[in-house]
Amino acid sequence: MSVTVKSKRFVDEVIEETPGGHRLRDCIQCGTCGGSCPSGAEMDYTPRKMIALVNAGRREEALSANTMWSCVSCYSCTSRCPHNIPVTDIMYTLKRMAIREGRVKDNDGPALARAFTHYVDKYGRSFEMGLATRYHLLNRPFAAMKMGGMGMAMFLRGRMAFTPSKIRNIGQLQAIINKARELGGAS
Amino acid sequence: MKYAFYPGCSLEVNAAAYDLSVKAVAKTLGLELVEVDDWNCCGATEYFSQDELTACAVIARNLALVDPACGQITAPCAACFLNLKKVDRLMSEHPDLDQKINQALAAGGLKYRPGSVQVRHLLEVIYKDVGEEGVKARVKRPLTGLRVAAYYGCQVVRPFKDFDDPEQPTTMDEILKWLGAEVVDYPVKTHCCSGHMTQISEPEAFEMIRRLLYCAQQREADVIACACPMCQLNMDAYQGRVNGFFNTNFNLPILYFTQLLGVAFGLQPRELGFGKELVAAEPVIAAKVGAA
Ligand code: SF4
Ligand code: SF4
Numbered sequence: 001m002s003v004t005v006k007s008k009r010f011v012d013e014v015i016e017e018t019p020g021g022h023r024l025r026d027c028i029q030c031g032t033c034g035g036s037c038p039s040g041a042e043m044d045y046t047p048r049k050m051i052a053l054v055n056a057g058r059r060e061e062a063l064s065a066n067t068m069w070s071c072v073s074c075y076s077c078t079s080r081c082p083h084n085i086p087v088t089d090i091m092y093t094l095k096r097m098a099i100r101e102g103r104v105k106d107n108d109g110p111a112l113a114r115a116f117t118h119y120v121d122k123y124g125r126s127f128e129m130g131l132a133t134r135y136h137l138l139n140r141p142f143a144a145m146k147m148g149g150m151g152m153a154m155f156l157r158g159r160m161a162f163t164p165s166k167i168r169n170i171g172q173l174q175a176i177i178n179k180a181r182e183l184g185g186a187s
Numbered sequence: 188m189k190y191a192f193y194p195g196c197s198l199e200v201n202a203a204a205y206d207l208s209v210k211a212v213a214k215t216l217g218l219e220l221v222e223v224d225d226w227n228c229c230g231a232t233e234y235f236s237q238d239e240l241t242a243c244a245v246i247a248r249n250l251a252l253v254d255p256a257c258g259q260i261t262a263p264c265a266a267c268f269l270n271l272k273k274v275d276r277l278m279s280e281h282p283d284l285d286q287k288i289n290q291a292l293a294a295g296g297l298k299y300r301p302g303s304v305q306v307r308h309l310l311e312v313i314y315k316d317v318g319e320e321g322v323k324a325r326v327k328r329p330l331t332g333l334r335v336a337a338y339y340g341c342q343v344v345r346p347f348k349d350f351d352d353p354e355q356p357t358t359m360d361e362i363l364k365w366l367g368a369e370v371v372d373y374p375v376k377t378h379c380c381s382g383h384m385t386q387i388s389e390p391e392a393f394e395m396i397r398r399l400l401y402c403a404q405q406r407e408a409d410v411i412a413c414a415c416p417m418c419q420l421n422m423d424a425y426q427g428r429v430n431g432f433f434n435t436n437f438n439l440p441i442l443y444f445t446q447l448l449g450v451a452f453g454l455q456p457r458e459l460g461f462g463k464e465l466v467a468a469e470p471v472i473a474a475k476v477g478a479a
Contacts, residue, residue: 072382075345095236116233124227126196161200172295179294184240
């Protein structure tokens with residue numbers, strides 16, 4: 001199974017995992033996406049370069065980059081691309097591939113995503129306080145300390161709960177989640 | 188008018204002021220919001236980073252739970268709105284995805300036919316369905332003299348462009364003008380609030396937040412109005428930290444546009460969740476608009 005996946009061309013894999021992704025072949029390298037990106041300056045490769053790397057089949061550089069982890073899903077690139085390339089969704093695909101292949105370096109993005117989905121799967125709702133502890137205390141104890149004052153201010157205004165809320169029919173949601181995982185072949 | 192209502196997780200606690208003001212304003216406007224029974228989290232941007240099909244199925248459960256008699260769903264949160272709309276759109280345009288998502292839903296005894304529920308942000312509902320006359324007719328305390336920067340952020344207007352302009356949206360500006368507010372020119376109105384970046388890289392996040400506050404300060408706005416819990420959280424709760432980081436002195440209250448509607452309708456501050464913001468809004472409202 002993993003052998004067939006590996007032998008598939010990188011660009012085809014990205015296209016296959018991204019609805020509308022085939023349009024990335026039409027990229028004219030105009031740079032509109034990079035120029036529109038609020039995080040461009042922080043990225044190893046701008047969105048434009050990232051599309052070029054994918055088209056060139058440069059898997060390792062693409063998946064080890066911080067680019068997709070700096071993406072804040074603002075959709076400016078997608079909205080402005082003259083060829084309607086779903087750049088934001090390609091960033092999501094690259095995130096998933098990088099996680100799957102264990103290529104993420106020095107970035108807390110995957111941990112945050114994991115902590116968040118953990119609460120959705122377990123309770124059907126996100127849980128900010130739980131997220132703050134589960135994610136921050138594990139990943140960023142120092143940041144958690146700096147957050148302390150703000151957290152208290154939020155708590156005093158009733159904007160922070162200590163217990164998660166849970167949906168009634170969590171069994172139904174989990175059945176849907178399990179089936180989707182099975183169909184998607186995801187772990 | 189009847190709408191299925193998807194509050195989303197933020198409105199339960201962190202954005203309680205949005206929840207309170209949405210409900211109070213809907214009541215005044217005669218909008219009947221029927222909460223989707225037992226709705227679940229939309230997964231924000233995080234679920235898509237992990238597993239796309241499951242992210243879609245989790246979102247689709249909410250669409251499947253909408254009472255078909257409603258035919259439309261409204262969400263006040265930009266991320267919830269986008270996720271609901273995106274999945275409905277993906278299912279319409281990609282039959283293979285539709286089929287898989289429905290197979291997953293079937294495991295929970297549900298099904299969803301793409302296109303059967305219209306997904307709309309609350310801004311659109313108020314702008315289009317209530318409209319200028321409907322809003323103006325309820326104004327008891329015009330916001331005359333209050334300078335407001337209307338901030339849309341990203342996901343209300345992008346990537347779907349069917350309700351407002353993705354670069355220069357005007358619907359919130361218009362609504363605020365109907366209330367009598369002085370809406371300032373705010374060129375960064377669709378720039379990003381940094382989303383979840385405060386949790387990953389503070390220097391990156393704080394710079395994005397700083398730009399928004401700086402521009403509002405330059406334009407001498409009294410408050411920034413927004414239409415998303417994440418935008419409010421980032422600009423309000425982190426404002427003190429941003430000031431510390433850049434040695435700035437921003438003191439800009441960040442309100443939900445529904446709170447300003449409520450003020451103009453003569454509703455009481457407590458009904459509208461005033462006092463929950465970290466940068467206090469009541470002093471400037473009292474000074475500019477007068478006491479409730
Ligand atoms: S905006 Fe579109 S066409 Fe231009 S470089 Fe980016 S992806 Fe390529
Ligand atoms: S969606 Fe991501 S990659 Fe695209 S412009 Fe926004 S931050 Fe940059």
